[in-house]
Amino acid sequence: MSTIAFLGLGRMGAPMARRLLGTGNDLIVWNRTVERTQPLVASGARAATTPAEAAAEADVVITMLADPAGLETVLFGADGVAGSIRPTACLVEMSTVGPAAVAALRERLPAGIGFVDAPVMGSVGPAANGELTVLAGGDVDRVEKLLGAFGRVVHCGGAGSGAARKLVLISAALAGVTLVGEVLALAQALGVPRDTALDGLAAGPLAASVQRIRSADSDFDVSLAAKDLTLATDAAALPQLTAARDWLRIAAAEGAAGQDLRSVVEHIHPA
Structure with missing residues (x-):
């Protein structure tokens, strides 16, 4: 069993995080609006109070955020992921922020951290049903089975190729x-x-x-x-x-x- 941290429980993030409850892994969730964590906690997830707390014990950290500014704050702001992520962990960035932002954040992560950019095609219904298309670049082999909970995984190439x-x-x-x-x-x-x-x-x-x-x-x-x-x-x-x-x-x-x-x-x- 692995520990998965899922950060960002918006319209897409919440149903995607719920898909992970059925994988047999330990799920930690975080959202800026704390109330959004409650339905998942009621179903067996654990809630973290900060991104850093969520990442500290996770084997895989997944981010699903609205825009580059939000991603910057969650990863590199006060109590951000970068300050606590484990050296053996893998960061899976699933937001739609573009390849330039993905390349910039990859360079700033601590050395040795696995990285996958994996934005998705599809809306809320497919997210809930596990029918998204996951466009994955980078160290995909490390997390392909996990990403399969969201839908069909398409290998796009190196880091940033999924975002592109x-x-x-x-x-x-x-x-x-x-x-x-x-x-x-x-x-x-x-x-x-x-x-x-x-x-x-x-x-x-x-x-x-x-x-x-x-x-x-x-x-x-x-x-x-x-x-x-x-x-x-x-x-x-x-x-x-x-x-x-x-x-x-x-x-x-x-x-x-x-x-x-x-x-x-x-x-x-x-x-």
């Missing part, structure tokens, strides 16, 4: 949704009924994006989607991804920041 592939795939998915939004705005301007347009698009190459817009089961904040595309546009100057990012920012500014990604379509309109 995640940005590529999530950028395509997000831009596809905003493209459908623009096409629906065009349909409205031309008098084509919305459902007629969606049905036609669902029969073509944008089928997955239409399915995402029509899904009532997904739960991915517009604000987090905008963050992900900002990571992409910071990495490369690409006009279409920039336009998609800007639509997400507009939707967030107009009150949809905490709503699911599909809501961005209602904020897309002709200039």
Whole structure:
């Protein structure tokens, strides 16, 4: 039996941590909002009061946080993981923070610490059901069985390669949704009924994006989607991804920041 520390119990982190309760390992959880640890503690996990406390006795430390700033604080801030992680432990970074942030944090970890970057594709439902796609780079062999609790593990290469592939795939998915939004705005301007347009698009190459817009089961904040595309546009100057990012920012500014990604379509309109 291993001891696993899981840090970050947001919409994705909480169901992912719950998956680990069935693996036979000892689970320690931490979250900035302490109340989020309580359901897992009631099911057999232990709660830590700080990231450092969580990491101190863990064989594997998993981070699932919202953004690079949050990851920086949890790893290297006061009472952070870096000050207490065991020299034989492995850090598994599952947040979507981009390859540049992953490379920077890897360089700052104590020597000898195992490292895997393993962001995921999928939303809350697949997270609860163990049906995510785990894009893993680095020392994957050390934790592949454990990562299998979350879904299908894809070996991407060296450290940082999982983070890079995640940005590529999530950028395509997000831009596809905003493209459908623009096409629906065009349909409205031309008098084509919305459902007629969606049905036609669902029969073509944008089928997955239409399915995402029509899904009532997904739960991915517009604000987090905008963050992900900002990571992409910071990495490369690409006009279409920039336009998609800007639509997400507009939707967030107009009150949809905490709503699911599909809501961005209602904020897309002709200039």
